[in-house]
Amino acid sequence: MIEFKNVSKRYDNTPAVNDCSFSIPSHKFCVLIGPSGCGKTTMLRTVNRLVIPNEGAVLIDDTNVADIPVTKLRKKIGYVIQTIGLFPHMTVEKNISVVPKLLKWEKNRISKRVDEMLDLVGLEPKQYKKKRTSELSGGEAQRIGVARALASDPPILLMDEPFGAVDPINREILQQSFLKIQRELKKTILFVTHDMDEALKMADIIAIMKNGELIQFNSPLEILSKPENEFVKSFFGTDRIMKRLSMLKAKDYLQEEPENSPKDQPKITITKDFSLKDALSILFEKNVDSAQFITEKETGFLSMPVIREASGDGYVE
Amino acid sequence: MQIFKKNCDAVFLTGFILGILSSSFIPFLTDNPNRLMPGTKLNIVEISPVFSTIMILLLLGAFIFEFNGEKKRLHQLFSVLFVFIWFTFIIFSTGHLASTITNPDNPMQRIGLSLGFWLSLFSFYIMLFCKRHFLNNNKTIQITLFIAFFAMIFMFFNVGLFSDLSLAKEFSNNTDRFVTESINHLTIAFISVGWGVLIGIPLAIWASKSNRVEKAVLPFVKLVQTIPSLSMFGLLIPPLSFLAANVLFFREAGLRGIGQTPAIIALSLYALLPIVQNTYTGLKQVDKGVLDAAEGMGMSNVQKFFSVELPIAFPMILTGIRTSLVQITGNTTMAALIGAGGLGVFIFQGLGQGAMDLVLLGALPIIILAIILDSIMNLIQTITSKMLLLDKKREYKQS
Structure with missing residues (x-):
């Protein structure tokens, strides 16, 4: 369970996140959505301490993340970002085995895990293991990004607009295959996006943010039928009823x-x-x-x- | 003219025309009565019409195969072959013709190289440049040709073919000094670049991590580069003499206002800019997303630096060292002015005496050294970027 308790973050006195509280039950897929600059990425980054909140706390299974050594914390949290950030000087195999290596797994175990991960994201291990990252298409690269984040089997996954840079057709395919993976693995996921259709498709729970504040936190169906205010209503568009x-x-x-x-x-x-x-x-x-x-x-x-x-x-x- | 419109390679044509001119009417050698007095300029037709005819025929051979309208491999090979034979013959002629015009009764006579010789070098380079794709795609032919070429040149040297050229005379008069000064030159250059690497890389890493250091370091290394080397040597003399005169430690360490130490200090400062600039840029250019991912995956700062930032910046750092090495090999010439030695000694001595061949004895090896060092660094770069999977493309083979 991830719990945000009165989290606030300011940059040079400009508030980015203002007193946000909500909690994500274990094994649930939570989508954090809102217009750009609403503080959703800041929120996500407080979980693995890439951002330290000015006030409030983030708790994972009732432990304040500030009390866990930062590298230990991060190794237990998968992290996927829009730009993917695959290491260009490593093969696909090396990229996926980064965290297991940091955790000092045995060689055989790592190599087996790499194969499993490639299978999981639907890429043929034999064909892809030795590839350079520059030989991958955008969709393939993002699959490797997901595989890398899941390699050490972390219970929590943070995803910051992971499919944002992929073309619509491939995005659809990636979303479907990722949902399939999630049904299998049941991770606790915090997923940031500004694409509302993506949110409705993927989420168990949606958190809507605006100007650093949490506006509504509920299941997609509830939000569609009972939008908190005009902002939420307009955010989901005039065909909100149809979407529901x-x-x-x-x-x-x-x-x-x-x-x-x-x-x-x-x-x-x-x-x-x-x-x-x-x-x-x-x-x-x-x-x-x-x-x-x-x-x-x-x-x-x-x-x-x-x-x-x-x-x-x-x-x- | 149809041929030209279709297949005209203006660059090759330029090389060809320069080759024809240098093989015929452009002064190729100078016949000087002694080391200092200017003498008569002679072209190849004047010295030996037969040699000139052979050269022109060889060039025409290359020309016909180059411009016959077909781009077959065999034609290309013949064209390259003729160019190589022509140039080998030019080198041979340089020595042989110098011997034919040597007057055994005048031991002071000096036969120098003239415009035609340098032009033929240039022409050879241009024509090879046009054939670079063919040569690069046919490594066996390329390597065979170059080995054969250098073997021939080596053989010419061994049989004393060039002994009547004044360059060779200057060399035989100065053999011992030439060897010492070459070693001196390389030593000064390597030590300076070595210090440049030892100081420059940590400095650049520090600058890339701290804005305040960056603001101090980058302008400083750029400023150093703007100081003319001669005045830099001059500027270093007073403080170094002072230190040597007043601090026992430095005196015992052999520090003086002139000599190798100030030369190495000054050259190390010059070596800094390319190294610092490239290392800094290389580190700064590492993709933000890559760094974010590395951090988010739980790497410590040290792990992130050594397993992500440094390897990604490494090819760029090597480029800096390469630039620095070539540049310092040239700059070391000036070190001769403050008594540090090096090949510059011959250049300044030659300039002082008005003996151009002595200048060449210093200048040519410096150029050759710079080219060799550059090629070695290029090889190192190719190998490391392959190991790091960066830059140069590696074909993926499906298993």
């Missing part, structure tokens, strides 16, 4: 056939990933108020009022 619907699964909202419904309702076969947004789109397309949806296992009805209710958890503007 796209995150809800249609099969979870199927109803019994309503009374006195029209006889000739359309019947639509759907997959288990079919979202409420897709369902809404079908209703519009067929120009009906409700329809019958059939999945592999169950069958049921969705109507406009049901979707409307799901869209906002009762929140009406």
